[in-house]
Amino acid sequence: MNSRILFCTFVYDWYQSFIPSYIYSILKSYPQYACRILVREALEPGVREALKIVRDAVDGHFEVVERCMPHLAQRGMEMRWLLGEEHFAGYDYGWIGDVDFLHIREEPAFLEQEMLRAGAIGMPYANVVRGPPAPEGLMSGLHFIVVKPYFARMQPIIAATLRRLPCGPLAEHNESLLYQMVKQGCGVLEADEPRPYCWQKHHGLHLGIFRIGKTPLPWVSNDKPLWSAIGAVLDDPVIASIVPHLHPRAAQCVRAAQAYFSGIRA
Numbered sequence: 286m287n288s289r290i291l292f293c294t295f296v297y298d299w300y301q302s303f304i305p306s307y308i309y310s311i312l313k314s315y316p317q318y319a320c321r322i323l324v325r326e327a328l329e330p331g332v333r334e335a336l337k338i339v340r341d342a343v344d345g346h347f348e349v350v351e352r353c354m355p356h357l358a359q360r361g362m363e364m365r366w367l368l369g370e371e372h373f374a375g376y377d378y379g380w381i382g383d384v385d386f387l388h389i390r391e392e393p394a395f396l397e398q399e400m401l402r403a404g405a406i407g408m409p410y411a412n413v414v415r416g417p418p419a420p421e422g423l424m425s426g427l428h429f430i431v432v433k434p435y436f437a438r439m440q441p442i443i444a445a446t447l448r449r450l451p452c453g454p455l456a457e458h459n460e461s462l463l464y465q466m467v468k469q470g471c472g473v474l475e476a477d478e479p480r481p482y483c484w485q486k487h488h489g490l491h492l493g494i495f496r497i498g499k500t501p502l503p504w505v506s507n508d509k510p511l512w513s514a515i516g517a518v519l520d521d522p523v524i525a526s527i528v529p530h531l532h533p534r535a536a537q538c539v540r541a542a543q544a545y546f547s548g549i550r551a
Contacts, residue, residue: 288319288346290378290396295353295365297325302535303385303492304349305335305527310489310518312345314390320347321372322384325364327351331530338530342523362426362459366466369443370436379435382427385493385538389514395488399429405481408471409434413485414464416476423460424467425485438470490515495541496534516546 292311296304301324308320328336328351336349354364365381373379378396391398402411411429414422430436436443446466449455455462467473474480494501518524519542528536 288317289376290318290380291373291376292318292320292380292382293323293368293372294381294384295323295325295362295368296384297361299532299534300384301326301328301332302335302532303538304332305339305531306492306524306539307384307386307388308336308347308349309339309343309521309523309527310387310389312339312343312347313518313521313523314388315395316343316345318345318396319376320345322347322349323353323368323372324349324351325353329532331532335527335530338523338526363455363462366428366459366463367443367447370432370440373430373432373436376432379430379432380428381430383491383493385496385535386487386489386491387515387518387542388489389511389518391488391514398486398488400431402482402486403429403431406474409438410467410471411485412463412467413480413483414473414476415460416483420458420461421476422464423458424464424473426460426463427485427487428463435471439466442466442470489518490542492535492538492542495538495545500545512546512549519543519546 304322304324308322311318311320328349339347368381378400380395380399388395393401399411403409409431412424412427414424443466446455446462464473476483490501519539524539528539531539
């Protein structure tokens, strides 16, 4: 295994339909990276077919693990913050994020950027506490970690949080849970404190915004290199071959994104 970084997350319900495009966009951009996706349920037949297309199209390493933690059927997005060090064994860095993203190749590369961002805040992770208008006490759902020092601090907190699972909800919001855990284990720079950056980079496109009828922030459409790179991923014939196999709601997000970026390039 030559990769230094693992993209790892937990997925459930119809969101598994975003797995093929997520993996493809990462490994198309960075073949030397690796992906591991944990799925609460069994894969749907369409997702399985789409992953075969991805497998034939990329050289990078990925695995999709089905029926993870089935005894936690009512648990969802918060489970990604409870993935322990064993899931990242053999890797120096990790990225725990949303599966409904398309990543693009950047310069400097993703890993170099996130290493610098972690160093800038002096933490074994790179992330931010959300500022207004978000409610207080939320971190972003895009979390870069430096594996060894991060889990040296966080593994006991993860273990203690897992023991609380049978007792009911862990937090009002999954990003609130992440905030509480990281604040306890590593410390955070609060939204009202001086800090070197106050946002977490997307490194691509959040397809989920099209699910709720929104469009990308204006700075995306004003940044020609950025939207050109995103548009190139959306126009990729592998993405086109994946879409018919997806859950209708996931397919709609991809098609809406394609229409949007086609429009701003017109």
